Amino acid sequence: MVQYNPLQYLPTEEELPNSDNTPVDNEFQLLIPHLLRVILCLLWANRTDWFFGINMGVYYDPEQPAIVPDGFLSLGVPRHKSNRGRLSYLIWQEQVVPQFVLEYVSQTKGGEYDDKMTKYASIGALYYVIYNPDYWRRDKHDPFEVYRLENGVYIRQFGNPVWIPEIDLGIGYESGTHHGWTRDWLYWYDQNGNRFPTPENVIEQERQRAETESQRAESEHQRAENVQQQLAELMAKLQERGINPDEL
Missing domain, CATH: 1.20.5 (Single alpha-helices involved in coiled-coils or other helix-helix interfaces)
Known part of the structure; x- marks a missing residue:
């Protein structure tokens, strides 16, 4: 009897574009999530069951283009999938929807409060964070907003930091100096609201x-x-x- 393997007929990373050809128009769209990732590299140095992607395509449907968060975190997947690293993140291969997605709002509006929010909800991303330190007045929102998916709808979670029990981390912002910039940055926190150290702190x-x-x-x-x-x-x-x- 022939065994049917649905993954056999779905495209692989190599067969899908790994760029949406959309230029990054703000330096901090890379620096903010990069800082979050390097903190995790210190905090979870001995763990191999997590992946934090930056500006990487997340494919949820082989018939649809990827959605590209500024940052996302998945628990329960290999930290290093291959020597080449991931070209993109295919949910049907990983079998894990990112539990945490981050969007940094820049001068060019990107649908963070509507289209992207709807898309992330449809794929089942549990937490959605919008960081908008520069244009929140323009967009009539707060600089830092955290949403949790409940019954298919994102519900605002208030506080700074906001505790995320599903990943055993808090997310919040405060002033700090990194890469020569003194300004507000996003950080990870413990359950008591203590900020986890950055590489600069450790040094x-x-x-x-x-x-x-x-x-x-x-x-x-x-x-x-x-x-x-x-x-x-x-x-x-x-x-x-x-x-x-x-x-x-």
Whole structure:
């Protein structure tokens, strides 16, 4: 009996376009999700069951063009699928819909509040985050909005950060300095609202630790020199009194 394999008749990554030919018109559309990804690389360094894509095509239907989030997170998929990396993200191959998608609103409107929201809801992305720090007044929205899919409809989740139990992370924003820019950035948080460190934070902590260790070593060295000096002075005084220290 011939076994039917539906995946056998669906296109692969190599057969589908891996670019939508839409230029990125804002530097932070890459920098914001990149920071989120590198934080995860630190936080989940020993995990292999997650993937964070940036500006990558997500295919949900072989008959439809890909949707391209600025960032998305999938849990329960291989961290590294092959030596080439993923060309795109095919839901029918991965068997996991991204649990988290991010859109960064730039000068060019991209349907973040309507068309894309409807599309993400239709494919079943559990959380949808819209980050709009520069044009929120123009768009009559808040700078940071998080939505959770409930019965096929996105419901706004309030707070900063917003806890996402399904991925055991919080998402929020605050001021920081990265890539030489001091401004608001998106970060991951723990359940108590503590921000997880960035690579810059880790480097600075290591620098401070090394500096503290150097200062401690210098203090120990100075203390040893002081003891030696005091001992030399004591021996000199004994010799002045005609006392041989070696005979004591």
